[in-house]
Amino acid sequence: MKSLLAALTLATFSFVAAGAAHAQAAAESQPLDRIVAVVGEDVVLQSELDRDVSRITSQYAQSPQQLPPHDVLERQVLDRLILQKLQLARADDTGVKVSDAEIDRSMGEIAQQNGLELSQLRGALTQQGIDYDQFRRNVRDQLIVRTLRQRIAQGRAQVSDAEIDSLIRNGNLRGGQLHLGYIVVNVPDGATPDQIDEAQRKAEEAKKQIDDGMDFSAAAIRYSSAQNALQGGDLGWRNRDELPPALADAADKLQEGQVSPPMRGPNGFHIIKLLGKRDGGAQMVTEYHARHILMKPSELLSSDEAHKQLAAVRQKIAAGEDFEKAARESSQDDATARLGGDLGWFSGTAYGSRVAEQLQNMKPGDVSQPFETDAGWHILQLVDTRNTDKSGELQRDQARNILYQRKAEDEYESFLRQIRSEAYVDIRLPGGNTPPKPATTP
Numbered sequence: 001m002k003s004l005l006a007a008l009t010l011a012t013f014s015f016v017a018a019g020a021a022h023a024q025a026a027a028e029s030q031p032l033d034r035i036v037a038v039v040g041e042d043v044v045l046q047s048e049l050d051r052d053v054s055r056i057t058s059q060y061a062q063s064p065q066q067l068p069p070h071d072v073l074e075r076q077v078l079d080r081l082i083l084q085k086l087q088l089a090r091a092d093d094t095g096v097k098v099s100d101a102e103i104d105r106s107m108g109e110i111a112q113q114n115g116l117e118l119s120q121l122r123g124a125l126t127q128q129g130i131d132y133d134q135f136r137r138n139v140r141d142q143l144i145v146r147t148l149r150q151r152i153a154q155g156r157a158q159v160s161d162a163e164i165d166s167l168i169r170n171g172n173l174r175g176g177q178l179h180l181g182y183i184v185v186n187v188p189d190g191a192t193p194d195q196i197d198e199a200q201r202k203a204e205e206a207k208k209q210i211d212d213g214m215d216f217s218a219a220a221i222r223y224s225s226a227q228n229a230l231q232g233g234d235l236g237w238r239n240r241d242e243l244p245p246a247l248a249d250a251a252d253k254l255q256e257g258q259v260s261p262p263m264r265g266p267n268g269f270h271i272i273k274l275l276g277k278r279d280g281g282a283q284m285v286t287e288y289h290a291r292h293i294l295m296k297p298s299e300l301l302s303s304d305e306a307h308k309q310l311a312a313v314r315q316k317i318a319a320g321e322d323f324e325k326a327a328r329e330s331s332q333d334d335a336t337a338r339l340g341g342d343l344g345w346f347s348g349t350a351y352g353s354r355v356a357e358q359l360q361n362m363k364p365g366d367v368s369q370p371f372e373t374d375a376g377w378h379i380l381q382l383v384d385t386r387n388t389d390k391s392g393e394l395q396r397d398q399a400r401n402i403l404y405q406r407k408a409e410d411e412y413e414s415f416l417r418q419i420r421s422e423a424y425v426d427i428r429l430p431g432g433n434t435p436p437k438p439a440t441t442p
Contacts, residue, residue: 037078038426039085044078052077056221056230066218071430073221078429080230086419088141091148098143106139152415153408159400167399178243178251179276180235181216181259186225186268203262203269210259216273225268237278241402247272286348288359289383291323291341294333296376303372310370310377317367323381332376341381355380 037044053074060067067073104118111121122132185203187196206223210216217232224233240248247270250260254274262269295310297303313330317323324340331337348356355378358368362382370377 034428036428037082038424038428039082040089040424042085042089044081044085048081049074049078052081060218063215063218066214066222068222075429076221077230078427080227082425082427083416083420084141084145086423087145087148087416090419091144094148094151096144096147096151098140098147102143103136103140106143107136110139149408149412152412153404156411156415157404157407159403159407163403164396164399167403168395176240177237177278178240178248178274179237180243180247180251181220181273181275182226182228182233182235182247183216183220183224183271184226184265184268185223185262199269200262200264203271207259207262207271210271210273216259233273234275237276239398239402239405241398242405246270251277284387287345287386287388288348289345289385290343290359291327291381291383292333292336292343293323293327293331293341293379294376295330295378296332303377306377307370307372310379314367314370314379317379317381323367345386 034046035043036046036049053070056073056077057064057067068076107121108118111118114121114124116124125132125135183203183206185199185206187199191199202223206219209222210219217234220226220229220233226233228234243251244265246263246265250263250272251274254260254272256274256276259273260271262271264270293310293313295301295306295313297306301309309330313326317326324342327339327341328337331341333341336342343351348359352373354371354373358371358380359382362368362380364382364384366382368378368380370379372378
């Protein structure tokens with residue numbers, strides 16, 4: 001079974017800290033627990049930090065030498081816990097909330113990803129030593145931060161028609177997707193030559209360790225400053241054009257499994273590993289030409305009666321009556337009845353999942369059995385199917401999405417730096433209040 005903790009990651013970060021109420025309860029039940037950081041009006045407890053460090057070290061129990069020294073790992077984890085607290089606090093201040101239904105839906109998706117029913121999830125978590133209620137709180141926190149991220153992006157990441165036109169006109173749209181591992185060694189703003197040299201040496205050391213056999217994910221935990229470092233630097237599948245051009249160009253030169261040399265970027269030195277590649281090309285979509293007849297239940301016509309009446313219409317069609325004639329006489333869809341029920345050409349999901357299910361099992365000329373949707377009872381006649389290349393029509397949407405994703409990443413990174421610089425943070429680990437490395441993602 002896949003690691004449930006890996007499945008828990010729904011957003012950019014892995015959020016594993018408990019809420020304030022849980023933290024208070026932990027403090028009361030564990031007399032030796034102590035505060036390791038004060039974050040505004042919240043705190044990070046030693047138990048929270050230990051739990052997250054333990055989760056990472058357990059993943060590398062067979063090769064602990066690949067992890068950074070314990071104090072370095074502990075500080076990296078603490079920095080991310082602090083950033084999580086700040087985001088949750090800002091979300092609370094701005095009224096971001098998620099419903100129990102949303103949490104239940106996400107819990108169901110996590111269970112499904114691991115081949116489980118939701119009812120089996122609690123037992124599976126217990127077997128892994130994970131508290132179910134804590135796991136649910138973690139899911140809630142991630143959903144809250146994901147919603148906050150969306151709000152920030154919607155408010156700040158604006159894409160103009162002129163930008164879309166320019167991207168298309170310059171021929172900079174490239175299809176396909178890349179699955180990358182990512183390590184960045186940050187260079188601070190206004191860095192001195194010595195600081196730049198130190199960052200370069202660290203990046204070159206990371207590459208040497210990988211070449212000598214260190215797992216890339218372990219190297220990301222040890223060396224990377226990126227937000228996803230503690231998840232092994234895995235960026236997941238990204239559209240090629242959502243990535244910085246320098247990274248996409250570097251990936252084009254790699255074979256699957258290869259690792260790039262360190263590359264100088266605006267915020268530091270970057271190393272990528274090509275984990276997979278999907279080609280773009282034509283985007284073929286199956287389209288359907290169909291007719292339908294609709295019978296609507298009403299105060300005067302029950303759903304059962306509507307069903308029976310439509311079944312009788314279908315019997316006449318099966319006996320030889322023309323479908324278009326029957327639609328003009330019987331269909332209660334005002335928009336299509338006068339056209340003989342003609343829906344024209346449409347993609348499979350254009351009229352909802354119930355229509356799509358019927359079409360998948362039909363051949364041209366077939367007439368479906370009556371089926372029900374929110375609109376009422378229907379029968380369909382499939383006229384024809386075709387495969388259409390939609391790449392041209394989708395190009396503009398693709399360009400808009402690419403530009404939006406790039407801006408959304410940049411704006412959220414700026415937002416994170418802002419809330420971190422404005423916040424009161426008192427770190428109480430040994431060697432404590434050294435400013436943390438800014439989290440970055442491509």
